Amino acid sequence: xxxxxxxxxxxxxxxxxxxxxxxxxxxxxxxxxxxxxxxxxxxxxxxxxxxxxxxxxxxxxxxxxxxxxxxxxxxxxxxxxxxxxxxxxxxxxxxxxxxxxxxxxxxxxxxxxxxxxxxxxxxxxxxxxxxxxxxxxxxxxxxxxxxxxxxxxxxxxxxxxxxxxxxxxxxxxxxxxxxxxxxxxxxxxxxxxxxxxxxxxxxxxxxxxxxxxxxxxxxxxxxxxxxxxxxxxxxxxxxxxxxxxxxxxxxxxxxxx
Numbered sequence: 001x002x003x004x005x006x007x008x009x010x011x012x013x014x015x016x017x018x019x020x021x022x023x024x025x026x027x028x029x030x031x032x033x034x035x036x037x038x039x040x041x042x043x044x045x046x047x048x049x050x051x052x053x054x055x056x057x058x059x060x061x062x063x064x065x066x067x068x069x070x071x072x073x074x075x076x077x078x079x080x081x082x083x084x085x086x087x088x089x090x091x092x093x094x095x096x097x098x099x100x101x102x103x104x105x106x107x108x109x110x111x112x113x114x115x116x117x118x119x120x121x122x123x124x125x126x127x128x129x130x131x132x133x134x135x136x137x138x139x140x141x142x143x144x145x146x147x148x149x150x151x152x153x154x155x156x157x158x159x160x161x162x163x164x165x166x167x168x169x170x171x172x173x174x175x176x177x178x179x180x181x182x183x184x185x186x187x188x189x190x191x192x193x194x195x196x197x198x199x200x201x202x203x204x205x206x207x208x209x210x211x212x213x214x215x216x217x218x219x220x221x222x223x224x225x226x227x228x229x230x231x232x233x234x235x236x237x238x239x240x241x242x243x244x245x246x247x248x249x250x251x252x253x254x255x256x257x
Contacts, residue, residue, distance in 0.1 A: 004096035005061040005213060006087070007206040008107045009198050010053035011190045012036075017052060029191060050109045055080050056190055058087050059202035061210040061235075064094070068234050070207060070247070072199040081118040088115060088122035091140070095124060098140060098148040101166045101209045105153070151209070151216050170208040173215055176253035179204040179246065200246040207250055210235070 012032040018024055021038060023031050036046045058073045073090075074083040088111075090096070100107055115122055129136025140148045143158070155169075156162035171177035181189060181201040189197050214231050217223040223231065239251035 002062070002064040002094045002096035003099060003213075004090065004094065005063075005099040005206055005210045006103070006107065007059050007100070007202055007209060008055050008110060009057040009059075009186050009202045010110060011056050011187050012048055013052050013054040015054075020052075032187065050106070051113045053110045053113075055084060055110065055114055056186070056195065057199045057202040058083050059199065059206040060090075061206050062096070063210075063231075064096070068231075068238055070203055070238065072203060076195045076199065080114065081120065084111060084114045084118060085120050087111065088120055088125055091122065092124045097146065099209065099213050100148070100150050101152045101205075101212065102150065102163070103148065104143060104150040105160075105163075108148070149213070151213050155216070166205060166208055166212070169212055171257075173212060174257045175208055175211045176204065176250050176257060177208060179250065179253070200244075204246060204250055207235075211254075 012035050014028045014031040014035070017031050017035040018026070021034065023034055026034060035048060035052065039048055040046060060069075060071060060073065062069045073086040091098070114120075123131065125140050127135045128139045128141055135147075138145045138147050143153075152163060152166070152169075156164070167177040179201065181197060186198055186201070189201075211232070214223065214228055218225065218228040236251060236254070239247045239254075242248060
């Protein structure tokens with residue numbers, strides 16, 4: 001089975017913000033601050049509506065054919081449309097089990113709006129049995145189907161009162177948790193041109209998600225202890241062979257946790 005664990009990082013969609021709130025003439029930074037201010041007035045939160053998020057990174061762990069990979073889709077210079085297209089192309093090609101932490105509540109709705117904006121095709125993703133009859137009973141869209149496993153949503157029993165931050169759960173389980181950046185700092189990093197740092201941060205989050213998922217698979221009997229240990233060792237081998245410093249750091253923190 002192909003397993004595709006994913007995570008996204010976003011910044012304010014200042015282009016849409018200008019059009020919706022009539023903010024012509026403001027810089028990107030001032031437009032974003034105006035968007036935050038207007039949202040605080042409405043909901044007492046800086047967290048913008050899903051449709052006002054622009055994707056700047058999608059990172060993945062892909063487990064298939066006795067191999068595991070971790071990377072960020074596209075290049076640092078890739079457009080948002082290209083990165084979103086790559087995500088849905090991967091679903092069309094491999095029909096993987098999608099795995100996320102709060103993907104139902106955040107990542108996938110944002111991806112849906114961005115795909116809508118750019119006219120990105122995603123036939124496999126939206127199929128509920130029209131093209132493949134098997135998708136009628138197990139598809140990406142229905143909340144209680146397994147083709148997308150939102151680990152947080154499942155552990156919380158589909159109630160927001162029991163939701164938990166990924167880094168807290170990862171740390172509780174002896175995994176590295178947050179490394180360096182946080183989601184609140186992504187906008188600052190983006191304005192500074194640090195796309196590489198954002199992608200590295202996103203990759204650390206998706207690694208934590210994958211490890212929590214493995215622990216979840218062990219708990220619900222889809223893996224036994226020897227199989228879980230083999231999966232962890234396979235990932236450690238990948239990280240040990242990597243020349244990227246953030247992946248080496250992740251491995252070091254994991255070994256010392």
